[in-house]
Amino acid sequence: MFEPEDAEPRAADAPGPRRGRRLLVLLAAAVALLIVTGIVADFWTDLLWFRSVGFTRVFRTQLLTKAGLFVAFALPVAAILAANITIAYRVRPPFRPRRDTTTEELWRMFEARRRLVTTGVAAGVGLLVGWVAAGEWRVFLQWHHGVRFGVTDPQFGLDVAFYAFGYPWWRFLLGAAFTTVLLAMLVALATHHLAGGLRFEGRPRLTSAAQAHMSLLIGLFVLLKAVAYWLDRYGLAISSDGVFPGWTGLKYTQANAVLPVKAIMASIAVICAGLFFVNVVRRSWLLPGIGIGLLLFSAVLIGGIYPVLVQQFYVRPAEADREAQFIARNIAATRQAYGVQDARIQNYDAVTDVEPGQLRADADTTASVRLLDPSVVSSTYQQLQQVRGFYAFADLLDVDRYLIDGRHQDTVVAVRELNLSGLGQGQRTWVNQHLRYTHGFGFVAARGNTRNPDGKPTFVESDIPPQGKLGKYEPRIYFGEQSPEYSVVGAPPGAAPQEIDYPDDTSPTGQRNNTYRGTGGVPVGSLGRRLLFSLRFGEEKILLSSAINAESRILYIRHPRERVAKVAPWLTLDSNAYPAVVGGRIVWIIDGYTTTNGFPYSTRVTLDEATADSLTSPERQVITPREEINYIRNSVKATVDAYDGTVTLYAWDDTDPVLRTWTRAFPGTVKPRSAIPPELLAHLRYPEDLFKVQREILARYHVTDPQAFYGGQDFWRIPDDPTEGSGHRGRQPAFYLTLRMPDQPRPTFSLSTTFVPANRPNLAAFMAVDAEPGEDYGTIRVLQLPRTTAIPGPGQVQNNFNSDSRVAQIINLLRRGESDVVYGNLLTLPVGGGLLYVEPIYVKARSGTSYPLLQKVLVGFGDRIAFENTLQEALDAVFQGRAGTTTGEAPATPPGGQPASGDLNQALADARKALADAERARVAGDWAAYGEAQRRLAEAIERATAAQQGSQPSPAPTP
Incomplete structure (x- = not known):
């Protein structure tokens, strides 16, 4: 009558497992809710962002295309799988043989929940396939809206549009069909096995109904294989066989062996598929087995061995002759696809x-030589123009041109951006980082061809508030390359400004504050939107902060390239966005490329490899760094307003069929070229990454004779960067500078590079492209040097500079004490009937706060070298005392206007004193005194060198 002592506790614990299951269900529901909420928040804030920039059509088109593809693939795949499971179940044998316990248990579970399992499997696989299909929205839109190139491939006579737009889509459809049939076969086999229609007793056995079912599916699979064989024929025009790395298109073996074999294999596959379809009725594996055997035998013998025999015993013994026709196709297609055919x-x-006056005809070019190296002087800008620690300049500055004092001049430009890492630890609060420190301030520009007497840049626009020659403009940088992830700005009229604007010694607080009045960003005053953005950025303070008001706007996705990439996801962007003052605003200019990997016979390049050089950094790499292409056009010029974030796309190459295709897919998103304002046009330039790709191509494809191309004896390569200014080795960068090529009537803003032979260090060619919009914009000019003349290449010239005894002595003196020497960019210019090398030399302190100052200039022409204080002095020294040109630099005279002393000991003593004075000034932070000491050091070194050589020194510059 009494229960055991543990009976009640067991009864009390009985609900425990149920409570555990409920807890797990609640936890799973909570996780699912969080995921769904996050997805909704990202989706909705993305929609708000697209509305704020006026590109809602892009968002809508992407969304509808993805949704359409998802449904168009998910539903048929799910239906096909469900149908095959149902068919396999309905044709199950009425009497099932005895089977193992596991299989019986699985069958009972399946039969009890057949509809649920069928729906679950079909829906799960369908969703997965639909998700993959939605990711192919670009391929679909290009196929759907594709326009003709007007160029046909030489083998099949089809327009290039078929390969660029159509072929990828048909390949995707075929792959989806293969996947669907294969999955249908798997689920059908699994169902037949569970239902008893497939037994494994010694060898697999199928019932008659199951055999008919599987014969139909295998027949469909083999029929798709026949389609694949036929489609492969066209794929040969854009495939690479590895014989010539990077090449696409048919070679001799593909055209004469592989192409007919593909047609034969397609026919055999059709026959084999027909035998399987017959087996649906006949239900014997004999004929289908013979068909499969024939297909496999043909694939090995005809598809594999025969082309190898043709290549090995017919093509290879006379490869140059056999492949000449196809090499010619490759040369023509590659030059056309990369825009270098002209x-x-x-x-x-x-x-x-050399002789006196030799540069007289090139006076304009030498007067424009850019001495300021944008890869070196960033720290100089930082020290002289940073103003506060929360401002920063880019590590690599940009070269542009401005109308200054009535003349267009090359300038090195940068913007003073916000740098939150410069805030002190106590200042890094959420309010400071997202509500108060919201923007950078100001544009800085310096003449590229001059310097101050102490080696500092000659600024034409500088300081806070901005001072200079560029006129009035909005200086605030709310959208930039270093902008925070998000900032909340704006306040009601009359409210006290809260944003830190810029330092101001006249203000009682030492700063000026500002309230953003622009139209950029998304209004975030409502509770619902604050909740959305709190979820997006994972920050509850957006929801709770009382500082956010009805007029607040949130700025996000602020990097110029990211903004352009989001509104134009079909563009490949140049790695460098550069700033310019245009129409009273600072705008970022980004070059956009349209590319394809489907241009028949054109050689492929990998963008990150083709654009890499000694200055390449991850931040300046293209957005898709591993993208392979074999066609490229600079079809779009994009701008981003630094104040309100407005994104504008302009068609630059409106004849490009890829651009025309995308503008049909996204109508109204790209403005015509005629809409480019003249003040913006003046700052557009030929893009760096395109030029780097083209020089990579022309290093080989300047050779147009098939036999010579096959031999490869005249191929070039881009030389390594011989200077130390970049901090690491790599290929020499391309340089923006103003120069005049021999066939040009006047100097032009250009982008230039050099080539050396593939296996030698001497100069092989010099290449420049007109980078300034105008009649000759984009014209590529290549000066090919005689193959029998050993003109020094960049590496050899740098070696000559370093090994020259006088240069080495001066460099050693400059490096004494706490100073170091930085080599600037080694520029090459075609002047005086030859090639002139110019390299600026900078001096900076080795420790503490330091920045490079331009102190000397190295010049080389032929075997003659000069190392002087100014470019003018160096040119005159090389060209026997009178170069015949004027660089615009002020004549250098020693203090007091007296000749410098020739006494070596005194000069060395003066040099040591100048070094000591420079170090004391550096420690004290007196940069004016530091610059003066550096000037005296350069002057003393000049006197010491002249005294040692027993000649009158070139006078040093006066401050």
Whole structure:
């Protein structure tokens, strides 16, 4: 009559497992709710962002296309899988043989929940396939809206649009069909096995109904294989066989062996598929087995061995002759696809001898030589123009041109951006980082061809508030390359400004505050939107902060390239966005490329490899760094307003069929070229990454004779960067500078590079492209040097500079004490009938707060070298005392206007004293005194060198 002592506790614990299951269900529901909420928040804030920039059509088109593809693939796949499971179940044998316990248990579970399992499997796989299909929205839109190139491939006579737009889509459809049939076969086999229609007793056995079912599915699979064989024929025009790395298109073996084999294999596959379809009725594996055997035998013998025999025993013994026709196709297609078919290549018999007045005809070019190296002077800008620690400049500055004092001049430009890492630890609160420190301030520009007497840049626009020659403009940088992830700005009229604007010694607080009045960003005053953005950024303070008001706006996705990439996801963007003052605003200019990997016969390049050089950094790499292409056009010029974030796309190459295709897919998003304002046009330039890709191509494809191309004896390569200014090794960068090529009437803002032979260090060619919008914009000119003349290449010239005894002595003196020497960019210019090398030399302190100052200039022409205080002095020294040109630099005279002393000991003593004075000034932070000491050091070194050589020194510059 009494229960055991543990009976009641067991009764009390009985609900425990149920409570555990409920807890797990609640936990899973909470996690699912969080995921769904996050997805909704990201989706809705993305929609708000697209509305704020006026590109809602892009968002809508992407969304509808993805949704349409998802449904169009998910539903048929799910239906096909469900149908095959149902068919396999309905044709199950009425009497099932005895089977193992596990299989019986699985069958009972399946039969009890057949509809649920069928729906679950079909829906799960369908959702997965639909998700993959939605990711192919770009491929679909290009196929759906594709326009003709007007160029046909030489083998099949099809327009290039078929390969660029159509072929990828048909390949995707075929792959989806293969996947669907294969999945249908798997679920059908699994169902037949559970239902008893497939037994494994010694060898697999199928019932008659199951055999008919599987014969139909296998027949469909083999029929799709026949379609694949036929489609492969066209794929040969854009595939690479590895014989010539990077090449696409048919070679001799593909055209004469593989192409007919593909047609034969397609026919055999159709026959084999027909035998399987017959087996649906006949239900014997004999004929289908013979068909599969024939298909496999043909694939090995005809598809595999025969092409290898043709290549090995017919093509390879006379490969140059056999492949000549196809090499010619590759050369023509590659030059056309990369836009270098009209490159002007001319022989240039460069002289190495010098004589007085030799540069007279090139006075304009030498006067424009850019001495300021944008890869070196960033820290100089930082020290001289940073103003406060929460401002920063880019590590690599940009080169542009401005109309200054009535003349267009090359300038090195940068913007003073906000740098939150410069805040002290106590200042890094959420309010400071997102509500108060919201923007950078100001534009800085310096002449590229001059310097101050102490080696500092000659600024034409500087300081806070901005002072200079660029006129009035909005200086605030709310959208930039270093902007915070998000900032909340704006306040009601009359409210006290809360944003830190800029330092101001006249203000009682030492700063000026500002309230954002622009139209950029998204209004975030309502509770609902604050909740959405709290979820997006994972920050509850957005929801709770009382500082956010009805007029507040949130700025996000602020990097110029990210903004352009989001509104134009079909563009590949140049790695460098550069700032310019245009129409009273600072705007970022970004070059956009349209590319494809489907141009028949054109050689492929990988963008990150083709654009890499000694200055490349991850921040300046293209957005899709591993993207392979074999066609590229600079089809779009994009701008981003630094104040309100407005994104504008302008068609630059409106004849490009890829651009025309995308503008049909996204109508109204790209403005015509005629809409580019003249003040913006003046700052557009030929893009760096395109030029780097083109020089990579022209290093080989300047050779147009198939036999010579096959031999490869005349191929070039881009030389390594011989200077130390970049901090690491790599290929020499391309340089923006103003120069005049031999066939040009006047100097032009250009982008230039050099080539050396593939296996030698001497100069092979010099290449420049007109980078300034105008009639000759984009014209590529190549000066090809005589193959028998050993003109020094960049590496050899740098070696000559370093090994020159006088140069080495001065460099050693400059490096004494706490100073170090930085080599600037080694520029090459075609002047005086030869090639002139110019390299600026900077001096900076080795420790503490330091920045490089331009102190000397190295010049080389032929075998003659000069190392002087100014470019003018160096040119005159090389060209026997009178170069015949004026660089615009002020004449250098020693203090007091007296000749410098020739006494070596006194000069060395003066140099040591100058070094000591420079170090004391550096420690004290007196940069004016530091610059003066550096000037005296350079002057003393000049006197010491002249005294040692027993000649009158070139006078040093006066402050």
